[in-house]
Amino acid sequence: MNKPLTIPDIITSKGDRKLTMLTAYDYPTALLVDKAGIDMILVGDSVAMVVLGHKDTLSVGMDEMIHHTKAVTRAVKRSIVIGDMPFMSYQASVEQAIINAGRFLKQGGAQAVKLEGGAQVLPQIKGIIGAGIPVQGHLGLTPQSAAQLGGFKVQGKTADAAKRLLDDALALADAGCFSIVLEAIPAEIAEIITEKCPVPTIGIGAGINCDGQVLVFHDLVGLFDRFTPKFVKQYINISKEIEGALRTFKQEVEDGKFPTKEHSFSINKDELQKIKS
Ligand code: KIV
Numbered sequence: 001m002n003k004p005l006t007i008p009d010i011i012t013s014k015g016d017r018k019l020t021m022l023t024a025y026d027y028p029t030a031l032l033v034d035k036a037g038i039d040m041i042l043v044g045d046s047v048a049m050v051v052l053g054h055k056d057t058l059s060v061g062m063d064e065m066i067h068h069t070k071a072v073t074r075a076v077k078r079s080i081v082i083g084d085m086p087f088m089s090y091q092a093s094v095e096q097a098i099i100n101a102g103r104f105l106k107q108g109g110a111q112a113v114k115l116e117g118g119a120q121v122l123p124q125i126k127g128i129i130g131a132g133i134p135v136q137g138h139l140g141l142t143p144q145s146a147a148q149l150g151g152f153k154v155q156g157k158t159a160d161a162a163k164r165l166l167d168d169a170l171a172l173a174d175a176g177c178f179s180i181v182l183e184a185i186p187a188e189i190a191e192i193i194t195e196k197c198p199v200p201t202i203g204i205g206a207g208i209n210c211d212g213q214v215l216v217f218h219d220l221v222g223l224f225d226r227f228t229p230k231f232v233k234q235y236i237n238i239s240k241e242i243e244g245a246l247r248t249f250k251q252e253v254e255d256g257k258f259p260t261k262e263h264s265f266s267i268n269k270d271e272l273q274k275i276k277s
Contacts, residue, residue, distance in 0.1 A: 135176070
């Protein structure tokens with residue numbers, strides 16, 4: 001359980017056991033996620049929305065992603081940490097993609113990177129893998145292209161679109177991606193892709209038959225209140241618990257009940273007398 005996982009461990013898990021992946025963006029969360037035995041931790045560009053309060057994922061940049069990745073890797077002992085390449089850190093050129101992917105490993109301490117897209121980013125994926133950096137693909141609803149997709153919509157709903165997803169998945173696997181996230185696609189299509197694809201598929205809104213599942217941490221624990229996609233299962237509503245604790249703190253301070261002696265320091269009586277006299 002405590003032996004650090006490797007990229008080959010993830011690849012050989014296919015067909016053997018289900019994989020788990022969650023996002024984390026800071027040290028205390030990463031400690032919990034790692035301790036819980038989650039296989040992969042994604043420092044997702046979703047940080048822009050669930051932590052930084054932006055309306056989409058586009059505004060987060062490389063420096064912020066590296067800052068969060070460093071915090072996560074300081075905590076993690078077992079999980080694979082994957083840095084999510086932010087919008088415009090890889091689209092413009094292969095060279096830029098390799099340099100930015102390298103920063104996640106060299107400065108952030110991550111073991112791999114994830115980037116969104118199929119055939120159109122294949123040269124970048126090949127370049128990054130050629131530089132010795134493991135890549136996780138991301139197909140289906142790719143939030144960085146939401147404008148082009150006409151919003152946050154389920155993808156692969158026609159035979160043609162589903163075929164393109166399958167072709168992309170096979171091309172990514174062929175290029176050497178060690179796993180592929182499938183986001184918001186029909187469960188039947190995810191099942192076909194999972195059957196045909198030689199590397200693990202990690203689903204989010206892609207049904208039960210993927211090789212693994214990923215969720216955004218803040219969705220799972222109820223810390224993001226703006227909207228909840230259909231594919232999210234909230235396992236706990238921690239924000240209610242936190243709000244309750246904060247209200248109790250306020251009340252106890254106002255009522256003079258906190259801090260008690262238990263939470264206070266005291267000085268030796270003789271020393272105190274000297275000050276008073
Ligand atoms: O940024 C993110 O959190 C993601 C997951 C939804 C896969 O890309």
